[in-house]
Amino acid sequence: MATSPQEVTEQVTEEVTEPVTGAPGPAGRGARVLVVGAGVVGLTCAVVLAEDGFEVNVLARDLPPETTSAVAAALWFPYRALPQDRVTDWAATSYQRFARLAREDESAGVDLVPGADLARTPGAKPWWAAAVPGLRPLDDPPDGYAGGWEFEAPVVDSGSYLPWLVARLSALGGTLTRQALPALPDNAPILVNCTGLAARALARDRSVTPVRGQLVVLDQVGVTRWWADDTEPERPLYVVPRRRSVVVGGTAEPDDWDTRPRPETTRDLLAAAARLEPALAGARVLRERVGLRPARPSVRVEARPGEAGRLVVHCYGHGGSGFTVSWGCAAEVAGLVRAHVG
Ligand SMILES: Cc1cc2nc3c(=O)[nH]c(=O)nc-3n(C[C@H](O)[C@H](O)[C@H](O)COP(=O)(O)OP(=O)(O)OC[C@H]3O[C@@H](n4cnc5c(N)ncnc54)[C@H](O)[C@@H]3O)c2cc1C
Numbered sequence: 538m539a540t541s542p543q544e545v546t547e548q549v550t551e552e553v554t555e556p557v558t559g560a561p562g563p564a565g566r567g568a569r570v571l572v573v574g575a576g577v578v579g580l581t582c583a584v585v586l587a588e589d590g591f592e593v594n595v596l597a598r599d600l601p602p603e604t605t606s607a608v609a610a611a612l613w614f615p616y617r618a619l620p621q622d623r624v625t626d627w628a629a630t631s632y633q634r635f636a637r638l639a640r641e642d643e644s645a646g647v648d649l650v651p652g653a654d655l656a657r658t659p660g661a662k663p664w665w666a667a668a669v670p671g672l673r674p675l676d677d678p679p680d681g682y683a684g685g686w687e688f689e690a691p692v693v694d695s696g697s698y699l700p701w702l703v704a705r706l707s708a709l710g711g712t713l714t715r716q717a718l719p720a721l722p723d724n725a726p727i728l729v730n731c732t733g734l735a736a737r738a739l740a741r742d743r744s745v746t747p748v749r750g751q752l753v754v755l756d757q758v759g760v761t762r763w764w765a766d767d768t769e770p771e772r773p774l775y776v777v778p779r780r781r782s783v784v785v786g787g788t789a790e791p792d793d794w795d796t797r798p799r800p801e802t803t804r805d806l807l808a809a810a811a812r813l814e815p816a817l818a819g820a821r822v823l824r825e826r827v828g829l830r831p832a833r834p835s836v837r838v839e840a841r842p843g844e845a846g847r848l849v850v851h852c853y854g855h856g857g858s859g860f861t862v863s864w865g866c867a868a869e870v871a872g873l874v875r876a877h878v879g
Pocket residue numbers: 573574575576577578579596597598599600601604605606607608609610611612613614716717718719720731732733734735739749750751752786787827828829830831853854855856857858859860861862
């Protein structure tokens with residue numbers, strides 16, 4: 538059963554005015570870690586750190602249902618994130634964790650769904666092929682396609698999954714507090730910066746830029762396979778079936794900050810989706826959503842020593858792959874924190 542935004546907010550401390558950075562706390566495992574950001578990246582880092590025995594507090598301006606992560610189609614699919622070797626490793630780790638969740642915990646809202654990465658011309662395996670078990674050539678591509686690669690991909694229903702992460706963090710003793718920070722706190726002994734696009738200002742990193750994405754959520758009309766076509770970088774097309782809806786996207790518009798849905802884009806998406814999945818023709822539109830992917834020439838997962846033995850770990854710039862690489866990046870972040878505390 539999906540957790541409602543209301544239930545999520547019940548697990549959240551209301552806004553505070555003083556930064557919740559806390560006293561230094563114990564050293565080693567059990568040390569306090571402050572995570573800034575409650576999108577999929579911040580929450581996953583928080584969960585993995587809490588699983589490792591750290592005392593984790595998350596601060597965020599936007600609660601999970603209000604983040605870019607809540608807009609995502611949330612198909613496991615490496616897209617617009619670099620460098621390829623690290624993304625492949627992070628994506629492989631995430632695939633395994635999502636697959637386990639799909640098998641073991643229905644409430645997480647993760648399913649393994651068959652589908653295909655489509656190609657307009659016959660080609661080599663995708664660069665991230667090593668991350669996926671069971672990748673095989675697509676025998677019977679839809680009209681207009683020459684081939685592709687099929688496999689079972691994790692499909693994450695963010696409406697269930699982000700609250701699941703909050704509940705998991707809470708069960709491990711972690712907290713989530715709404716707070717808009719004017720700057721990254723400089724007095725936290727260990728700080729993990731997962732502020733997505735806002736790292737542009739908070740980490741003074743101008744290489745983080747928005748890539749606008751628009752999608753449409755339709756009634757579930759019996760679609761059982763996902764499709765993804767990323768052959769045109771600015772015009773990706775994907776159909777992602779969830780349990781009770783189907784997500785159809787999308788667009789990828791660099792440096793476009795406009796978060797209002799464009800009706801002509803919705804029209805084009807519906808027509809393209811119905812060509813791939815005729816059952817979608819006339820399906821009821823439930824929502825139109827726009828999000829700004831936090832793009833960066835390469836994802837930043839990096840530890841920076843601060844003053845007086847403090848540590849800042851940056852984890853942002855995941856582009857179109859925040860869900861896809863989330864568990865792998867979080868494992869790396871936790872490793873950096875462990876190395877620091879000794
Ligand atoms: C249309 C669309 C489709 C997508 N589809 C997929 C997909 O199928 N698969 C996939 O893997 N990825 C997909 N993505 C990409 C994915 O959504 C992002 O990579 C991911 O959401 C980034 O997560 P994040 O946690 O870094 O950022 P966010 O979700 O943006 O979270 C950032 C957090 O930082 C907080 N913050 C910011 N500033 C402050 C401040 N001053 N003080 C305190 N807190 C602050 C915010 O409030 C928020 O809680 C898609 C994106 C879009 C837009």
